[in-house]
Amino acid sequence: MAKILALDTSTDACSVALYLDGEVKEDFRVIPRQHTQQLLPMVQAILADAELAIADLDAIAFGRGPGSFAGIRIATGVAQGLAFAAELPLVPVSTLAAIALQQHQQGHERVIAALDARMDEVYWGAFRLDAGLPVLVDQERVDAPANVALPDEHVWHAAGSGWRYLEDMSAAIQSAVNEPDVECYPRAGSMASLAAAAFEKGDMVAPEDALPVYLRDEVAWKKKDQQ
Template identity: 60%
Template sequence: MPKILALDTSTDACSVALHVAGEIREDFRIIPRQHTKQLLPMIQAMLDSAGLKVKDLDAIAFGRGPGSFAGIRIATGVAQGLAYSAELNVLPISTLAAIALAHHLQSGDQQVLAALDARMDEVYWAAYRFENGLPVLIGDERVDAPANVCLPDSGHWAGVGSGWRYWQGMSDQVKQFITRVDADSQGAEAQDKGVAENTTYPTAAHILRLAIEDYQQGKSLSPELALPVYLRDNVAWKKKDQQ
């Protein structure tokens, strides 16, 4: 079995996971604005606990987005830096696919619409169907106003992720065919759908589960080809004299 390290900093959560000897170990923490300080020590502690060095790994996986602009850059940069130093390949994994997988493993739902809060009254979202236990993307990953989120068809769908806090602003089609929502900060109407009380974050453990499959299918990339996925093109940069 491959030895793969996975990391994710795409939200307020920071997590590191390791697959070794058929076992997945994870360190998951909700630490807003501390990712830069905490990620490398978390990685080192994880490797030390397994008696491994970076060069002993077969690949490094990371949450490539969508999510926090700064967070995705942190994960991408650290994954690339470690991979370069040890001459390893990397496995970029969708954060939306990771939260869809987390929901599927917990609930067994076969059709999942994953949505993350993109701020600015928008959501990152994508629809997935599960085949042989793995998420298959239907269409594209998108960033939209909540009213523009839509379902591929009229079947039974489950919603997961922090983007569902915008439930009230979503279309009648979504409200009609979403049968279950896992998110936080929902209104009474969404509560009738069976809303869980906690936000579902992308986690390194679920990113790792997807990365193992990609690795076995030969989908790893050289570090320079592993790019973050922002979705939003109009990222606002402050001028130097404003920082």
């Protein structure tokens, strides 16, 4: 089986995980503004515990966003540096999909994952469970809370820090969502599992082609192009 290292620094949490022999080992810490200092030591520790070197891996996964601009750049840069040095492919993983997978594992088949995007906006995406994995419905978005919408009439579970804006969302959302899991962070452990599935399908990129996904930047450029 594939040996995959996963990294995430997209929120106040910093996490690393190792997918090995079908099992996931993870180091997860909520350490705001300490990602730069802690990420590499965490990587070194989890590899040392498994008696592995970077060169022993098959791929490296990272949280490609959306999330904190600075945080996403940290994970992307570290993953690229490690991959270049060991000539490994990278697997970019959606932070929202990572949240959705955690909720799927708790028994929720349909999940709307949302992260606080600051500036009174949220990053969000709806995911349904298919063959044990989250599948994105439509696309990931950045919106004002009032614009978050239910994809259909099914029951949807809500998770992620963006749901702290629930009171600013539509009446339809407020009536449909009950006790969202606002403390659910993207985690490297979930990303490692998603990356393993992607690796098996050959969904990897070269280090130089691995890009963060900001969403807000993409929306800004689209609006500019439409002017």
